[in-house]
Amino acid sequence: MNGEIEKKTILLVDDAPENIDLLSGILKADYRLKVALNGEKALKVAAKSSPDLILLDVLMPGMDGYEVCKNLKQNHTTANIPIIFVTGRDSDGGSSAEFGAVGTIKKPVDPEALKALIVSCI
Numbered sequence: 679m680n681g682e683i684e685k686k687t688i689l690l691v692d693d694a695p696e697n698i699d700l701l702s703g704i705l706k707a708d709y710r711l712k713v714a715l716n717g718e719k720a721l722k723v724a725a726k727s728s729p730d731l732i733l734l735d736v737l738m739p740g741m742d743g744y745e746v747c748k749n750l751k752q753n754h755t756t757a758n759i760p761i762i763f764v765t766g767r768d769s770d771g772g773s774s775a776e777f778g779a780v781g782t783i784k785k786p787v788d789p790e791a792l793k794a795l796i797v798s799c800i
Contacts, residue, residue, distance in 0.1 A: 687728075689714060690714070691715075691734045693715055693735065704789045717741025718740070725755050730759070734747060734762065734764060737766065737767070760779075761778065762780060762781050762782065
């Protein structure tokens with residue numbers, strides 16, 4: 679990206695630091711990144727920093743990604759932030775649209791597919 683263009687901000691939410699590291703490695707050159715290692719922290723960071731997009735792990739202990747998404751969509755401050763679910767599940771079962779997410783990316787993450795999906799959302 680050109681240094682004159684302000685980078686968009688993406689909030690990475692995953693309870694596994696190795697997944698955060700993987701996503702960071704793919705995206706850090708083109709985006710500003712914020713990180714949350716659980717659902718509760720994700721809600722706080724999203725409300726405070728208003729990211730342009732959230733990459734949200736589905737399977738997390740405590741508050742899972744679906745619950746985080748539901749909470750984000752019910753809060754007027756975060757309701758319009760696009761959310762992409764990141765999951766190792768074989769089938770999303772239509773849940774991303776049901777919960778208000780704009781899409782789903784499967785683990786292991788294909789870097790080019792992830793970048794294309796992000797560009798289409800922000």
